[in-house]
Amino acid sequence: MYEKDDPRSSLATAARPDTGDAIAAPQYFDLRENPVVRAQNVILVHTEARAGDDLDNGTLEGELAIIVTGASPAFTVVTEDGATNVDEPGLVVVPPGASRISVRGDGPLVRLVEATEPAWRDRPANADAYAQDHPRVALLRRWPEPAGKPRVRFYPLSQVPDEPGRFGRIFRTRSFMVNFLPEQHGPRDPRKLSPHHHDDFEQLSLAVQGEYVHHIRTPWLTDSTTWREDEHVRIGSPSVTIIPPPTVHTSEASDPGVNQLIDIFSPPRTDFSEKPGWVLNADEYPMP
Structure with missing residues (x-):
């Protein structure tokens, strides 16, 4: 359930x-x-990069x-078409093909690739968890090609001011959202959490600052031997929590300083995409 002032309270939810x-x-x-870890459709690669590193994608x-x-x-970012410099927060999207990243400082970088990529599919620490597809998770079918010719695209956060009624700052590609x-300064009010579930997609909650308690409840099915206790897992940053459907979940910032999550979905979410103005690069990445 969402509070009335939560932008997600207006999302259309299909009963299945x-x-x-x-x-x-x-x-x-x-x-x-x-x-290096994975979900059904996406591999996440976290690198503590150092100046002079040359990362081969x-x-x-x-x-x-x-x-x-x-x-x-x-x-x-270096591709066969040239070089693109990045020096501020945001999302970079690199077209298919060969690419490298030449690092000019120290700090974390997070890369996302499709889980079927031959160069990466055997590397995740949790590969065995997806030895077979999870039947409740919809498999990735790439969304339409972006507008214009293939090129490196950079979407800086500095060009996206906060806007009341919009949920976060959302970008999509053909395969990811x-x-x-927003940064949460101090702990989240425990009286204003937002437990909810997803029907057929996983959520990757990437903690990049602070600490979170992920509250997750697995619904009861007819087979009581599969029931699980509720989970209330505290984890710091950098970390990623993979939340399967249709578990009920909410994340509670708990550090007294700055806390920040980045949510990742694959394929892109249709419900978010249908909300006018929510997807900030929708003019370049059309819906199916």
């Missing part, structure tokens, strides 16, 4: 009959210990997305 398939368990990863069949935070270093949520 339950499939009866087993519900996957949530997964929690400290990215300093497990820098491989030759990819799909797009690459690079999440740039306030702590990230400046860098240059990334939502830069």
Whole structure:
């Protein structure tokens, strides 16, 4: 349930009959210990980059997305078409093909690639968790090609002022949706949480600052041997929590300083995309 002033309270939610398939368990990863992890459709690569690093992304069949935070270093994306310099927070989208990242400082970089990419599919620490597809998660079908010729696209957060009624700062690619949520200064009010569920997609909650308690409840199915206790897992940053459908979940910032989450979905969310003005690069990345 959302508070009335939460922008998500107006989302259309389809009522679907339950499939009866087993519900996957949530997964929690400290990215300093497990820098490459995956969900059903996306691999997340966390790198503590250093000045002078040359990161080879491989030759990819799909797009690459690079999440740039306030702590990230400046860098240059190099493709066969040239070089693109990035020196502020935002989302970078690199077209299919070969690319490299030349790093010009110290700090974290997060890359997203499709889970089927040959150069990356065997690297995740939790690859065994997806030895078989999770039946409750819709498989990725790429959304339409972006407008214009293939090129590196950079969407800086500095060009997106806060706007009442919009939920975060959302960008999409053909395969991913990334939502830069606002910084939370101090703990979240425990009386104003937002437990909710998703019917058929996973949520990756990437903690880039502070600490969170992820509250997750697995619904009861007819087979009581599959029931799980509610989870209230405290995890710092950098970390990623993979939240499976249709678990009920909400995340509670708990650090007295600055807390920030970035939510990742694959494929892009239709419900967010249908909200006018929510997806900030919708003019370049059309819906199906």
